[in-house]
Amino acid sequence: MTFWFLLLLGLATYLIVQRSVAHITRTPVWLLWLVLMTPAFILTSWTLIYGAEKSPPPGLIIWPLILSLLLYWILFLSGHRVPENTQSQTQATALQSTNNSTTTEPLPVRPIEPAEETNLRNCFPWSVYYIQNIEYRPQAVVCRGQLRTKANQAYQQIKANIEGQFGDRFLLIFQEGMDGKPFFVLVPNTQAAKQNTKRSLDNLTQAATALTLLLLTLVTTTLMGSQIAGIELTKLKSDLTLLTNGLPYAFGLITILGIHELGHYFTARFHKIRSTLPYFIPVPFFLGTFGAFIQMRSPIPNRKALFDVSIAGPIAGFIATLPLLLWGLAHSEVVPLSEKTGLLNPNALNPKYSILLALLSKLALGSELTAKSALDLHPIAVAGFLGLIVTALNLMPVGQLDGGHIVHAMFGQRTAVAIGQISRLLLLILSFVRQEFLLWAILLLFIPLIDEPALNDVTELDNKRDILGLLAIALLLLIVLPLPEVLARVLQI
Structure with missing residues (x-):
């Protein structure tokens, strides 16, 4: 192990x-x-x-x-160096430079000609956004001033003005500065000329890649599922039909991971954000896969879209996990607690390591589950338990994880960075008490806290989304925190 x-x-x-x-x-x-x-x-x-x-x-x-x-x-x-001039890196560089409090000398490379500055200023009506200063960066134009109306209304009107004056030359980003004042950034849209070329071929390549990775992951997870079901590797070599014992685990895990990513994918499509199909990551050991992911191919328009796309995956994955986990727990074997009992041992899992797992185990097994019981998980229950772990890991409010996107959309970039830093520290402290979280704590330490902003990164969410975001954080705590002793006595486990 x-x-x-x-x-x-x-x-x-x-x-x-x-x-x-x-x-x-x-x-x-x-x-x-x-x-x-x-x-x-x-x-x-x-x-x-x-x-x-x-x-x-x-x-x-x-x-x-x-x-x-x-x-x-x-x-x-x-060994630090300036990143290559890709579109996403250009956006990040431009935004980081605008948040820098030190002044720099004007650079000779300007995204617009000097004669076009008047046209640019005319895109900012004084009653909407009173422009005070225009700064030129190597690959960005930063426009600072005073917001005179609602953030969303200002962004939509100025975006229309920019497109009317400059066409699709620029992406318009609306960002909140370190001083709390919102500013606009024009970033050259290097992908504009490429958006309609080779689109059909790209879609076919995506579909072929996604299908190939899915089939490979089905093979690797079936192999691992057979071992989870107790089939030794030597027996598998002599009788390949025994691989069918690994299909319940494989189908369960792929279903959970696939629905999680499809939640992201279809929500991105709803908001007209280009993205790839879900790509699975097959590995011939451990769990049989490192999960799945999608790639965004166009900018996220606003914080509402960022929130919706981010939270759709964990919600969809959790909904898929619940019935599979309940069925798997109902068909799992109750075994006595022993020294081998732990969070990472599916043959002797103590359900009290998680509040939600304990509640679901009691619901599925009833009086069979006692204070001295552990669980020998059915392969479907193993897949469902991994679904809970995937949901919790993705909901961690750090950087580029789904939870990091969610708190960014709810509270803004600056507050999200602070929340991410606190979350890292708390998980690191928790890992000293429960060593099972050490891997998570180490991984979170190296996930960047800065999340790429939406184009309109100022307009706040509505109350319904804020409440849903808080419920997502509550779900994370229910999965991660151990069952309190008071509740354990009430449940008699």
Whole structure:
């Protein structure tokens, strides 16, 4: 189990480093990965030498973590470079530069000609947004002033004016500054000329890629499901028909992950946001898959759309998880609590590690479940339990996770960054009490807190969406927090 945990952590860490910082630093990815993995290597070595029964001293956990983070940051900064000129990176660079309080000299590269500045100023009616200053960045024009009307009305009118004057040359971003005053950013729309070319071929390529990855994931999850069902690998080699024992787990897990991503996909389509089909990630070990994802191919128009697309996945996945988990729990075996009982052991799972899991287990098993009971999960229940974990992980209010998008849409970018930082710290503290959360805590530390903004990132949500967002946070707590002793006595478990 230690080997698979370390392998999973290593792969996940490498992918995060590769996708988040490889394009903005010259420091080799393998070196950054090695520095980040050092604490895990140290703790794994301790476990192999002294066994899992003997806990490592706190200093062996805290100091390697602090030193590795410090060394990682030094290595990152020593090789820092300006990112390549892709559209999303250009937007991020422009927005970060506008939030910088220091003044910089005007750069010679201007997205518009000097003669066009008057036309640009005319796009901002004084009764809507009184423009006071225009700043030129290498790949952006920043327009600062005073908002004179409602944010959404101002964005729609100025967007129409910009399109009328400049066509599709620019994407218009409406962002709240560090001083609380909203400002506009015009970013060259480098994808405008490419939007209608090779669209059909691109769709066919997406469909073929998505189908291929789905079939491969079905194979890998079926293989892992057979082992979860108790079929040894040597028996599988001699009799391939035994693979059918892995189909319940495979279909259950793929259904949950697929519906989660389809929730994102169809909501994005509803808001006219281009996105890819769901792509599964097959792996021939551990759970058989690292999950699934979709890629957004066009900007998100406003915070309402950001909220809807972000929350649709966890809600859809959770709705798909509930019936599968209840059926699987009802067909699981109740076993006595033992030293092997834990959150990561499906053969002896203590349901009291999660409030929601305990409630669902009691609902499915009734009086069979007692205070001294653990669960030997049915393969369908394993898939459902993983569905809960996927829902909880995605609802973490950090950066580019679904939960990070949700709090960004609810509270704005600045508050979302603060919430993400606090969430990281709380989960890291919780991991010292419950080591099962150590992997989550480490992963969250390296997920960027800054979330790419919507085009209109100022207009706030309505009350219904705010309430739904708070319910999503409550669902996260129900999954993550252990069952309180008072409630355990009431449920008699």
